[in-house]
Amino acid sequence: MTEAVAIEVEGLVKTYGAVEAVRGIDLTVASGEIFGFLGPNGAGKSTTINMLCTLIRPTAGQASVAGYDVVRQRDDVRRNIGLVFQDTTLDGYLTAERNLRLHAELYGVPRDVLDDRLRQVLEMVGLWDRRRSKVSTFSGGMKRRLEIARGLLHSPRVLFLDEPTVGLDPQTRSSIWTYIQELKQAEDITIFLTTHYMDEAEYSDRIAIIDRGTIIALDTPSALKASVGKDRVSIGTDDNERAVAAVAERFGLTASVVEGQVTLAVENGEQFVPRLFAELGRPIFSVSVARPSLDDVFLSFTGTTIREAEATATDRLRGNPMMARIRGGR
Ligand code: ADP
Helix, strand or coil: CCCCCEEEEEEEEEEECEEEEEEEEEEEECCCCCEEECCCCCCHHHHHHHHHHCCCCCCEEEECCCCEECCCHHHHHCCCEEECCCCCCCCCCCCCHHHHHHHHHHHCHHHHHHHHHHHHHHHHHCHHHHHEEEEEHHHHHHHHHHHHHHHHHHCCCCEEEEECCCCHHHHHHHHHHHHHHHEEEHCCCEEECCCCHHHHHHHCCCEEEEECCEEEEEEEEHHHHHHHCCCCEEECCCCCHHHHHHHHHHHCCCEEEEECEEEECCCCCCHHHHHHHHHCCCCCCEEEEEEEHHHHHHHHCCCCHHHHHHHHHHHHHCCCCHHHHHHHHH
16 A cells, blocks of 8 residues: 555445445545545445445445555544544534544544644634534534534544535535635645535546446546537627638538527637637627536436436435426436
């Protein structure tokens, strides 16, 4: 195991009776990476995270975290990871500081370093001034920040964040992301995260998309976006038909008129636009370039948008007949 690898997974499998929750996945996460793990509901994300965190035992295959085997060296793995899961496990009756001290005891953080470390993590998430307040008085965002501080208290090498900002308002989500990115700078830590928010997945250095227990895509956000399609360039002109003809003549490309704009697909929109202005030979009044988004990536690989996947699963749970009809019709 080299220093540079934080998580190594080979042929990892988990079956529950006839259900193959995870079907032999492979992945390597480099030390210091933010690694995003995406997939529709029921894809196998939680099962994978739970195996990596040693909470459940793999049926087959191997995984190591921070250099330790998740089956044979469970305690070593546990000492070296931090967990921030969806369900809060903070004690609302206790102060922020007391919650952290309890955690420090569980993890055996040495007393001589604890006070400094406590201050460091609470300052990092902007809660040092509120350390003596009961957690029950905290907002959702403050609680989540406190959980992140707690997950870091014992200086883990790898931090697992399962939907770290679910249910929070956009402003709080963005401030939590500021902390996560600062953290990466300050702590030299590896972050393995799941999220349903595609804008958040953009913060990842690399993303794996899992579907039906199999990894179906794994790359940087920009490479994934490039793999699903070209950029879309739209221009406003004085005469769209002539502009379409000019695009065909000068560039040999097929443009069409979409919502009053001449629209065409190109490999690299930003590089193409200056050429378009220089060579089209017709006036251009406005221009816009749209890149494929991670939503497009998700749709392309899984056949559903991540929000639809989420809504479908939620409504299936609630037995909503309207949603069942919509799904049946798709
Ligand atoms: P995700 O986190 O991506 O939503 P999960 O890992 O929770 O997906 O689930 C993957 C599959 O494994 C699903 O089909 C789920 O129903 C099944 N599964 C998960 N945990 C169990 C369990 N304890 N017993 C039986 N089936 C399970």
